[in-house]
Amino acid sequence: MSVSEERRGFIGLAFGAVAAVGGAFSLVAMKKTWDPLPSVKAAGFTTVDLSPMKEGEIRQVEWRKKPIFILKKEASAAKNEARDVVVGNDRYIVVIGLCTHLGCIPEWKASKAAFVCACHGGEFNAEGVQTYGPPPRPLDIPPFKVDGTKLVLGEVGPEYEKLIGKA
Numbered sequence: 001m002s003v004s005e006e007r008r009g010f011i012g013l014a015f016g017a018v019a020a021v022g023g024a025f026s027l028v029a030m031k032k033t034w035d036p037l038p039s040v041k042a043a044g045f046t047t048v049d050l051s052p053m054k055e056g057e058i059r060q061v062e063w064r065k066k067p068i069f070i071l072k073k074e075a076s077a078a079k080n081e082a083r084d085v086v087v088g089n090d091r092y093i094v095v096i097g098l099c100t101h102l103g104c105i106p107e108w109k110a111s112k113a114a115f116v117c118a119c120h121g122g123e124f125n126a127e128g129v130q131t132y133g134p135p136p137r138p139l140d141i142p143p144f145k146v147d148g149t150k151l152v153l154g155e156v157g158p159e160y161e162k163l164i165g166k167a
Ligand code: FES
Pocket: 099, 100, 101, 102, 103, 104, 117, 118, 119, 120, 121, 122, 133, 134, 135
């Protein structure tokens, strides 16, 4: 093989490699466009097992980068059919932890049984309903589905639709 034939062979191989890599990238890009649902769905859900929670306990989880407050109501607490998330025999308050005034994260104050927003002094009761200051509406309830003792945040279940219809 002469030097020029060798060079041609090398150039041919180099072009082939570039084409193959490009082809692989475009296949990945196409797959992303065609098949976005499973990964988006999986990424958009937060599943929380509520069974270890005790009455009066509050937990914070994250759903789509937002804080979610989950409060297990005492069995003796008054029912609120417009706000309670019923799981088995227990009732929970599940709210997005962003103040409905300008979006600060309120803090749970057990001594007041209230969510208090440090930004402008807004307050919400234990059910997430505004009781003081500038917040114009209750804390929002995230879409959810009840699955046994688990709460699947991000999936719209019949319990959520019922609640939103009543809220
Ligand atoms: S952001 Fe909470 S009171 Fe203004």
